[in-house]
Structures are given as C-alpha cells and as structure tokens.
Amino acid sequence: MTLWLEPFARFTLRDAVDILLVAVILYQLLLLLKGTRVMNMLIGLGSLVILYTGARLFDLKALSTLLGTIFFYLPLALLLLFQQDIRRILTSLVKNPFSRLMTAEPQEKIIQEVVLAAAALSSRHTGALIVFERHDGLRQVAETGVPVNAELSLELLETLFMPRTPLHDGAVIVQGDRLAAAGCLLPLTQNAALAKEYGTRHRAAIGITEETDAVAVVVSEETGMVSFAVDGHLQRFLDSKSLRELLFQYLVAKRQK
Numbered sequence: 001m002t003l004w005l006e007p008f009a010r011f012t013l014r015d016a017v018d019i020l021l022v023a024v025i026l027y028q029l030l031l032l033l034k035g036t037r038v039m040n041m042l043i044g045l046g047s048l049v050i051l052y053t054g055a056r057l058f059d060l061k062a063l064s065t066l067l068g069t070i071f072f073y074l075p076l077a078l079l080l081l082f083q084q085d086i087r088r089i090l091t092s093l094v095k096n097p098f099s100r101l102m103t104a105e106p107q108e109k110i111i112q113e114v115v116l117a118a119a120a121l122s123s124r125h126t127g128a129l130i131v132f133e134r135h136d137g138l139r140q141v142a143e144t145g146v147p148v149n150a151e152l153s154l155e156l157l158e159t160l161f162m163p164r165t166p167l168h169d170g171a172v173i174v175q176g177d178r179l180a181a182a183g184c185l186l187p188l189t190q191n192a193a194l195a196k197e198y199g200t201r202h203r204a205a206i207g208i209t210e211e212t213d214a215v216a217v218v219v220s221e222e223t224g225m226v227s228f229a230v231d232g233h234l235q236r237f238l239d240s241k242s243l244r245e246l247l248f249q250y251l252v253a254k255r256q257k
Contacts, residue, residue: 041078048067052064107251108248108252110174114217117130117154117157119240120158121161122224122226125220125222126158126161127168127169127219127220128157128161128219129171129172129201129217129219130157130217131174131208131214132214132215133174133176133214134212134215141173141184141186142173142184144184145172145184146181147181148160149178156179157179167182169183170184171205172184186205187204187207187210187211188204188207189232198234199222201221202227202229205217205227205234206233209229209230210231215247216228225237226238226239228247
C-alpha cells in the first residue's frame with residue numbers, strides 16, 4: 001500500500017498544472033479532429049497499436065514484422081493522404097486576430113446587403129459565390145483573384161457577378177466589412193459521396209469550408225437556388241429569411257462568444 005501511494009507523496013502543484021495543460025491541449029485537439037477523416041484514422045491507428053502490442057506480447061513474429069513495417073512508412077502516408085485535414089487543423093490553431101473586432105451593427109448591414117443581393121441574383125438565375133472570412137485567414141485565397149478592397153454593397157455584388165464579365169465565374173472574399181477580392185479560385189471538395197447535380201460553385205463552397213472555418217453563400221446559375229455552406233456541409237433551398245438567420249448565426253452570434 002505504501003509503495004502504491006509513494007508517487008502521490010511527491011505530487012506537487014507544478015505536476016497538477018502540467019497535467020491540466022496536457023489535458024486541455026488534448027481536449028482542444030480532439031475538438032478540432034471531431035468529424036474529420038483524421039479522427040477516423042486515429043481510431044484505426046489505435047486498433048493497429050493494440051494489435052501490434054498483442055503480437056509482441058504473444059511473440060507472433062510474422063504479424064509483428066508486418067505491423068512494424070507499416071508503422072515505419074505510416075507517417076509519410078498519413079501526410080500525403082490527410083494533408084488537407086492537417087492544414088485545416090494547423091490553421092485553426094492560429095486564429096485571425098482581427099476577426100473579433102467587427103461589431104454587430106456593421107456586420108448586420110453587410111448581412112442585409114448580401115441577402116438582398118442573393119435574392120436579386122436568384123431571381124435572374126445569375127450564379128454567385130460569396131465567401132466570408134471568420135477566424136481562419138483567407139489571404140492566400142484572396143490573392144488568387146483581383147483585389148477590390150471596397151465597401152460591400154448590393155450594387156457591387158450585382159456588378160461583379162454580371163454574366164459574361166471577367167470576374168463572374170470566381171468567388172468574392174469578404175473580410176470584415178470589406179469586399180477584399182473577386183474572381184478568386186477556391187479548392188474543390190474531394191468528397192466522392194456528393195450528388196452529381198452539384199456544380200463547380202457548390203463544390204468550391206464546400207471545399208473552402210472543409211479547409212477553413214469560412215462560410216459561403218452560393219446562388220445557382222441553373223436553378224436560381226440559394227445555398228449556404230459551413231463545415232463542409234451545404235444547406236439548400238434557402239429563402240431570404242433563412243439565409244439572414246444563418247448569416248447572423250455564424251457571422252455575429254458565434255463570433256461574439
């Protein structure tokens with residue numbers, strides 16, 4: 001009994017703080033990994049570690065050798081297979097320091113302008129893709145397009161997405177209360193389970209929200225349907241009221257927490 005309690009006798013406040021910090025970091029990592037392919041990979045990797053431990057324990061040489069070889073090449077394979085997920089996790093660790101400076105009042109004005117623009121573009125079946133930066137910076141994405149750096153407005157959005165204009169097919173990036181760039185290229189989702197009816201705009205909206213915490217509004221050129229993308233998922237068939245509520249939820253309510 002004394003031997004069992006001996007480690008606790010040397011337990012200090014520094015040890016408690018050390019354990020608490022490790023627990024917090026692990027918890028935050030698990031939150032970042034939740035719902036991603038990396039989480040499923042970690043579960044599978046844990047199963048392999050248990051199997052390898054059992055193989056070593058019972059002296060199963062062939063199985064131990066096979067699993068040891070797999071573990072040797074596994075880090076490189078994981079980097080290649082999950083590079084997008086890893087990049088998103090790393091960028092999530094460093095938040096955009098300016099994302100919380102936006103007050104609710106100007107942000108609500110921007111939301112109103114976007115809702116009006118989406119309704120107007122939808123009625124004319126004019127395609128559009130509007131991406132909102134949140135915590136993860138989108139500077140590299142903005143640099144793929146044409147700098148605009150103008151106050152966001154209904155008229156500006158209608159002009160940029162006017163058919164047969166140079167910037168019509170790209171996305172616009174909204175940073176704070178400014179429209180930063182237009183004609184931007186976004187990463188397309190690699191989700192093979194998506195319905196084939198999704199066009200390039202919808203796949204780009206899903207792709208950027210898979211890799212960052214941005215949200216996106218999509219107007220379909222074919223149907224005029226308005227959709228909202230967040231966390232790699234698409235909410236479709238939105239009216240103005242539903243779109244306004246979603247934008248407020250993700251651009252105002254969650255940002256103020």
